[in-house]
Structure formats: structure tokens, C-alpha cells
Amino acid sequence: MRKMYKMAFGTLVVGSSILVGTLWNFQVSGASTTPGTADDPVVTKSYVDQQIQKALNGGGGTTTPTNPTTPTNPTTPTQPSQGSDEVKNVALKPGKILIADAGAEFIVRSGNAVIYTEDSNGVADLTDGKDLLNGQAAPKNHLLSFPREGRGIQVKEGQKNGLIVMVRGGYTIK
Template sequence: MKTAWKVIAAAVVVGGGILAGSLMNLTAEGAGVTNQPGTADDPVVTKSYVDQAIQQAIKGGGTTTTPTTPTNPTTPSTNEGSGSSSDAVSIVDVKPGQILIASAGAEFVVRSGKAVIYSQDSNGVADLTDGKDITNGGAVANNHLLSFPRDGRGIQVQEGNKYNLTVMVRGGYKIQ
């Protein structure tokens, strides 16, 4: 009789171990389903596809519009240039004494130079990188994304600085 109990106990332990192991395996498989390579959520791609996608992104993603360039970049005017498509990025040089005015919804990134905010009212410009508002005359940190919610606000070269600003612009703008 002792042998029968040993066999039954061994069968219960082995059966319980198999059941517990299969439950743990299901949990492990379910936890990583979204990160499995080769699925629709995480497809495996070839190097040539990635290179082609990068080239399209560099060329503007296949858009047919191109930014408008200034007619005479040496002579400042009130409407020297304007951006075209909201997806196109233009590189704009702002000389001391000029103001780069954004259209509503435009985004600027100051790449070089010392810039300050220009605004006709007390409201400022959203610095999306720092998550704060910069008011009129406030300094702009380089490589920060600025969002202009309304027309009439912009940036200019900091007073006393003799170097140009280099600004990446997405959206409409004009130079005054």
C-alpha cells in the first residue's frame, strides 16, 4: 500500500509541475507579444528600405511644394520671404536689426546666434523643449522648439550682438 501512495503522490507532483509550468509559459508569451520582431506591430525591414525611407525624408517626403526664397537677400524688406507648406523646413538667416515674424502655427528652432522673443503684446511664445512661455524680450536657448500660436510674434537678434541668427522654420514667416 505504501507503494501505491508513492506512485499517486509522484503523479500529483508531476502533474502539478506540468500545469504550473504551462501557466507560467502562457504568461511569458503574452507579456512580449507586442515586441515580437516580424509582426505587424514590429516589422522586420531591409537596409535598402531604411535607406530609401531616409532619402525620402531628406528630400521632403515627396512633397511637391518648395519653400519660397527671398527675391533679393541683400536688401531687407517688410516681406522678404515666406514659408510654403507646413511640412517644409526652411533655413532662414536673420541679420541684426531684422525681425523674423511667424505666421500662426509656425515653429522655429534657433540653430546659431543669440535670439530674443519679439511680441507686440504681453503674451509670449511657447518653448516646447522647456515647457514654458517666453515673454517679449526673453532669451531663446539654441536648439529649442518654439511654437507661435498667433501672427505678429517672432524672434530677433539680441541687442548688441553683431552676428546673424540661423533659424529652422516650419510654417509661414516674414522678415521685417
């Protein structure tokens, strides 16, 4: 008999909870805007296309594109400004060394590279989480971090083709 009362009481609690939940109409804060109002406008495809065309034609922004005033010479090494987040693809020929500025990052994309350092410390391979020392192979598609100047990579000895390296930060070719 006691089990029957417990079962009836449980059914009553669950049933009343479901009833209250379905009848209780509440609104979540932040969802009070209705589509199509000034707070939540409906945008048509033609409007978006028009805004894209405006931006492409130069009417979408307040900045104007500028051209560099100094011509770049392809034989001189490129050196991005410090703190630049721009990624450049650099081709390195055999016999050349790509020296990183402090804080630069390299990713070897093609070719066989080895680490070059002027001291006994190495280069951080952030992909594998280890240090690579002078003369060790630099794995392809691994993010290499150069904490100090004077460290870099070079083409592996005996390789006829050069390297393609993605570089973020400053560098010099020597």
C-alpha cells in the same frame, strides 16, 4: 505521505504540459505564407538596384518634377505656403525681426536670439514647457511655437553676427 502525492501530481501536470506543448504543432494565423511564393516573394539585390535606378532616372513614378515659374529673389523674404511641413533654414541679420505666421515653429540653431511680441503674451517654448515673454532669451535648440501672428524673434542687441533659425510654417522678415 500526502506531500508525496502532491509532488507527484505537480510533476505529472508539468510533464504532461511540456509533452503536449512539444507535440502540438499549430500555426499562427498570418504566418501561412512561405518565402518565395507570390504572397511572399524573395527579392534579389540586383532587382532592388534596378528599381532604384529606374526611380532615379524618372521611370519609377508617375509624377514629373516641375520647376517654379517665378524666379526667387534672395532679398525678399521667403514665405512658405500655409500648412507647409517644409523646414527651412533662415539666416537673420542683426536689426531684422523674424515674424512667424500663426502656427509656425522656430528652432534657433546658432546665435543669440530674443523673443519679440507686439502684445503682452509670449511664445510657447515646447521643449521646457513654459512661455517666453517679450525680450527674454530664446534658448538654442528649443522648439518654439507661435500661436498667433505678430510674434517672432530677433538678434540679441549688441551681437554682431546674425542667427540661423530652422522654420516650419509661414514667416516674414522685417
